[in-house]
Amino acid sequence: MDRRRFIGGTALAGALLPLVGVGAAQAASPRTGAGRLLAAGLRKGDTVGLVSPSAASSEELSLQLAQEAMEAFGLKVKTGAHYGARYGHLAGTDAERAGDLNAMFADREVKAIVCVRGGSGAARLLPLLDYAAIRANPKILLGYSDITALHCAIQARTGLVTFHGQVGSGSWNAFNADQFERLFFGRELMDYRNRVEAGDELVPRKNRTRTITGGKVRGELVGGNLTVLTALAGSSYLPDFAGKILFLEEVSEAPYRVDRMFSTLKLMGALDQIAGFVFGECTDCSPGDGYGSLTLDQIFADFIAPLKIPAYRGAMIGHIREQFIVPMGGRVELDADAGSFRLLDPVLAAP
Template sequence: MDRRQFIGSAALAAALMPLAGGRGAMAAPRGRLLPVALNKGDTVALVSPSSAVHDTFDLQLAQEVMEALGFEVRTGAHYAARRGHLAGTDAERAGDINAMFADKAVKAIICTRGGSGAARLLPLLDYDVIRANPKVLLGYSDVTALHSAIHAKTGLVTFHGPIGAGSWNRFNVDQFRRVFFDRELMEYRNVVDAGDELVPRKNRTITITGGKARGELVGGNLTVLTAVAGSPYLPDFTGKILFLEDVSEAPYRVDRMFSTLKLMGALDRIAGFVFGECTDCDPGEGYGSLTLEQILDDHIKPLNIPAYRGAMIGHIRQQFIVPVGGRVEMDADAGSFRLLEPVFQG
């Protein structure tokens, strides 16, 4: 190889390193930071980091829910704003989050809804303030961008679960009580009800590869997670339990996103895998599309790590509240995972 070929090859290798899973592709591991515990009577904040609500009545419902849970409620200065599909400008939405982390009276931050746009805020968040004021952050879907960035930059454990304007049915309220008030070392096992069927069909988990694994949880919405690939806002995947969910994505797009995680080296680093629900991700009529089962068989089975699908995580009415950064043991044969350590201070 002559000098020109060597220089060209070295430059190409350097350019491709982040995509091949080099350390530049993900944030360096940080020590885990636990939020302060949450109690009834505390003040919680409602913020809108992503899309605006379709009807401002949803904001009223979100506030009533928090009050019914026993909290005093403070709202972000711009949580009811609108700019296009977004709940205000990037500076306004990020400013609300920074202000609520800085506010000593606020003990938790609840996102009113997901949608799109949270990734735009990541360079505007004050991670030093967040690190100095560790508190609960709750939301899912597009809020995955905040979970990933905050965990990558500060190590703070955040919570993937219901949004303020979402369904607060008995299951979700019970999850909230057990996680935040009782501070249980939760076991996440699907509620299976046969109904009038001879054998249960709903909420069944399916083992991809059997076995047990331990590690910290990372993940959330597949689309949002892969959208921050190659940025400093993606946590390190080494030795982690990856959990994913999505909604209204064609199987070819799901396959493409798994390919992204594979090509960047993320999948080769994880210790275990939990897939929730991919709601409305069916291949449609006829032939010409991979199924979700085939996609998981292609990308997850060859890893030969404990893995299962069907967990109650995602765009579904009843959903687990999952601590991003929480240390768990998963059992792929049983279709469950459990917390090994507390996820709150004290």
């Protein structure tokens, strides 16, 4: 993917100073209550903002579909001034994209912000975001993949719970729409358990979870896309990992590159601090031709199993058609034997 060529080369170099950077981020992050800031839930008729903080959309239909999907939820739509712009592969210059995002957080009419798509480029915006305004105007922020950079930085600098889930132009199938309705309108304490159907198979094959290490643990969620998260190593835009439950997903990466990124997480000290681990899907991550490759099973055995913390893989998180909407910073109980996690506290304030 294009975003990997942009950010992938920075990950190993950034791993040299990450613990200093994380500490600086926490020192600069005023928090409320138990360290979390909550946005209000949604009501029908509320206004949502559509922004493009990363790559440009290849066709106008994607922008139209994002708007129609939000309207189908009974919401009004306001679009960023540059959400359909293009600057190279990006949806406008850094200043334009950051300006759209800052404007949406400052706009009192807007109750939630939905990213049109991921791709590449969100990390370029992190020094340009108005974290004081975000802290003063907490709102739902929804997106995944490259949007991981925004989730991590906002979590680190403000404590705001944001949401890793379907982008505006993605598939709003029945499963994803149900997640949106139950979480944002219903403020439900979600139980994230894979939907498994055998179909015409003797035993289910799709959406299976696999336990790496059994057990239960409670903690706040951090994570997102593996490539994007590790590319922030050494910066002040990573949240604290101590005692947290790390969830990850990936797409179109050969196992040797996944192995390299888990090495970065190990070297920066993140893996030794976490209390639990969930891996979603690694879509299109097959080994290439040649002399062979480490398997994902071996990578998890090398990096996760020795931690002896509750851990499982196969959650419905990532570049897949049906995916969970996961609250970054939400407090959950993880059950690695059951292959599930559930919210313990509300992740939205009363609307």
